[in-house]
Amino acid sequence: MGDEEQQQEEEKDELEAAGLPFACHICRGDFNRPVVTKCEHYFCEKCALQRYAKNTKCAVCDAQTHGIFKPATKLQELLQVRAARLAAEAKEQQEQQGEIQDDNDEQ
Numbered sequence: 001m002g003d004e005e006q007q008q009e010e011e012k013d014e015l016e017a018a019g020l021p022f023a024c025h026i027c028r029g030d031f032n033r034p035v036v037t038k039c040e041h042y043f044c045e046k047c048a049l050q051r052y053a054k055n056t057k058c059a060v061c062d063a064q065t066h067g068i069f070k071p072a073t074k075l076q077e078l079l080q081v082r083a084a085r086l087a088a089e090a091k092e093q094q095e096q097q098g099e100i101q102d103d104n105d106e107q
């Protein structure tokens, strides 16, 4: 079996490809300074700390976190990669639309 990777499938989201969550389990929003627990669940730093003040267990799996939240650097990286890709895609679309109505002066 060759191990050449075929990328014919729909482009996978960077986070999905890495098996990482898209959104914080607590606020259901985009991660803001993501941290990871010992049980490898991801939260915004703020959500994790707020939650810990009331309940020291993980909001996803109920494991004891012992207040250990490590910066989720990998997730943060991928979020940045994804944000950059989305921005580039949006720009591309804008440019394509711009070609249709080409009444922009270049001065």
Ligand SMILES: [Zn+2]
Pocket (backbone or CB within 6 Å): 024, 025, 026, 027, 028, 029, 030, 031, 032, 043, 044, 047
């Ligand atoms: Zn959150």
Ligand SMILES: [Zn+2]
Pocket (backbone or CB within 6 Å): 037, 039, 040, 041, 058, 059, 060, 061, 062, 063
């Ligand atoms: Zn957990």
